Amino acid sequence: MQGDSISIEEIAKALGVSKTTVSRALSGKGRISEATRSRVRAYVASTGAAPTVRARWSEKTATHNLTMIIPPHFVHLDLPFLRKCMGGISMMAAQRGYDLLLCYASASDTSQLERQLSNRKTDGVILSRAMEDDPCLDLLQQYRVPYVVIGRCEDTSIPQVDNDQVGASYEMTRLLLRLGARRIALIVGTNTYTVNIDRMRGYLRALPEFGVPEDRRLIQDGVESIAQRSDALEAVLDQHPDCLLCGDDRLAFDVMQALHARHIRVPQDLQVASLYDSELLLNTVPNVSAVQFDAERLGASACRMLLDILAGKQINTRQVEGYQVILRDSTH
Template identity: 60%
Template sequence: MAGKRDEVTIAEVAEALNISKTTVSRAISGKGRVSEATRARVFDYIGKGRQDAAAPLRTAQQGPTNNLALVIPKHFMRLDLPFLRKCMGGVWNMAAQRGYDLLLCYAGETDVGQLERQLESHKVDGVILSRTMLHDECVQTLQRYNVPFVAIGRVDDDKVPQVDNDQVGATAEMTRLLLQLGMRRIAYMGGCTNYTVNEDRLRGYLRGFSDCGVQVDQKLIWTGIETSEQRIDALEGALEQKPECLLCADDSMAAAVLQELRARHIKVPEQVKLASFYDSELLTSSTPQISAAQFDGERLGATACRMLLDILAGKQIALRQMQGYQVILRESTK
C-alpha cells in the first residue's frame, strides 16, 4: 500500500475488515474469543509477520472530553463501602476543581467490556483504577489503548503511575502491637489475594510476626473470604483454633464478624479480641469500638486524580506515591 502510515487506528482496521473494533482489540491482545483466522487477518492488515509483536494501533486523535473515568470492581456496585465512598469523593472534588467530570465504569476480574467501550468511543481523557489485581486486565487494556491512567493500589510495573496506602507497614505495626500486648494466637481473616491490597495486608500480618520473632500458626490464616457464607465458615474455623484475637482485613468484615460473635453470645473483648486493618465509621460507632489502622481515603482519591490531571497537563510526576497511616487501639483489644 503506497504511502501507508506506520500507525493505523483500531477503527480503520475494523472498517477495512468489516469486523467490530472490540474484535480487533481482542485479536491484538490475545484475550477473549477470537478465531485464529480473524486474528491472522488483523495482523496481516497491519503488516505484522509476528503475532506476538506489539501492534502499532492507537485510538483516533480527538479533542479533550474533560471527562475522567473511575473504574470500580463489579462487586462494589452498591457504592456504600466507606473506603469507596471517601475515595470517590476525593477524586470527584479534585476533578471538579480542574474542570473535569467523572464517569463511573465497572469491571470484573476478566470483564473489561465497559472500559473498552468508553475507550473506543473516546468518552474520557484518562482513567483512575480504584483497585488493582495481581494480573490486572484493566491495566493491560489501558496500556494497549495507550490511555493515560493512574492506579490506586500496587502495580508490579514501575512505569505505571500509582498511589497507595502503606498497607504492609500499617498491618505489620498493628500485628506487632497486638503481639506486644501479649497475644500470640492472632487469627487472620482476609479477602481474595488476587487483589493486591489483600495480598499486602497478609504480607504485613506475616511481617509483624517475623519482626517479633514469633512463629505463625498457619491454621489461624483464612483468606479468599468474599461472601457471607465464606466469612461464617472462616469464623467458625478460626474459633475452633481458640484464638485470642480475630484480625480482619477490612472494616466491613470486622463489623460483620462482631455482629456474628454477638449472635453467638461471644463477648468482645472479654472472650476474644477483635481488630481491623482498615478503619471507618462502621468501627468507631460499634460497641465496643474496634481497633483499626486508619487511612485517609479521600486524600488517596484526590492524590490519584491530581496525578492523572498533571499527566494530562504534560507535567512530570513521581510515578509511585505512598500515603501514611495511623494505628488506633480501642476497646475491642483491651
C-alpha cells in the same frame, strides 16, 4: 500486504481470540500461554504488516471528563473507602474544570469501559483497585489513554497511588503482639487484589519478632461472600485464637455481629482489630481498633497525578500515603 498495517481487532478476529489476548501477546505483558503468544506473533509476521493501536489520546479533542473504574459489587455494599475516594477524586477534578464519570468493570467484564473508550467519552481513567492481571490495563494500553491506579502494581512504570498497606498491617500486628496476643488469626479477601497480598505480608513480617511461628491454620484468605466469611470465622475459631485481625471494616463489622450472636465477649474472650477503619466500626460495641487511612486524600492524590499526566508534567510514578493505628476497646 507488506508495509500495510493491521489492527488488533483484525488480528483477534482472524485468530478467534480476544483483543485482550492479542494486546498481551504483542506487548509481552500479562498472563497468556507461550503457545498463544507465539501463534499471535507468527500470524502478524506472516501478514508482513505492522500491528497498530489507537491514535494517542492527546491527539483527540478534550472532553474534560475523567473516569473512575469501580467494582460491580459497589452497588450492593456500603464501601466507605470507595465512597471517600470518589469524593476526593470528584473534588480535585472539579477544581481543575473536569467532571467525573463512573464505570463498572471486573476481571470478567470490561464492556462498559470499552464503550467509554471507543466512544472517546473520557480524557483519563482512575482504577479504584489494583488487581493482578487486570484486563482493564490491557484495554487502556491498547487505546493509549492516560490512567492512574489506586493500589500497588508490580510494574513500577504504571502510575500508582497507594496506602502503605504492608507497613500498616505490620504495625497493627506488632501492637497486638505487644499487648499479649500470641494466636492472631488473619481473615482477608481475595489475592486478586494486591491490597490483600500486602496485608498478609505485613502480618507475616511481624510474627517472628515476637518468636511466634507462622500457623497457616490461623490464616483465612480469599474471603469475599457472606457465606465465605461465616466459614472463615468458623475455621479460625476452631483453632482457639486470642485475637482476630480482619482485612477491612466490612469484614470486621460482620465478625463483631457474629461473635455477639455466639455470646463470645470482645475483648474478654477474644480481641478484634481491623486493617481499615470507617464509621462502621464506631457502630459496634465495643468500638473496634483499626488502621486509619485518609481515603479522600488518596483519591485526590490519584486525580492530581492523572491531571499532571494530562498536562504533560513529569511525575513520580509511585506515591505512597501514610496511616495511623487507632487502638480502641476491642483490644484492651
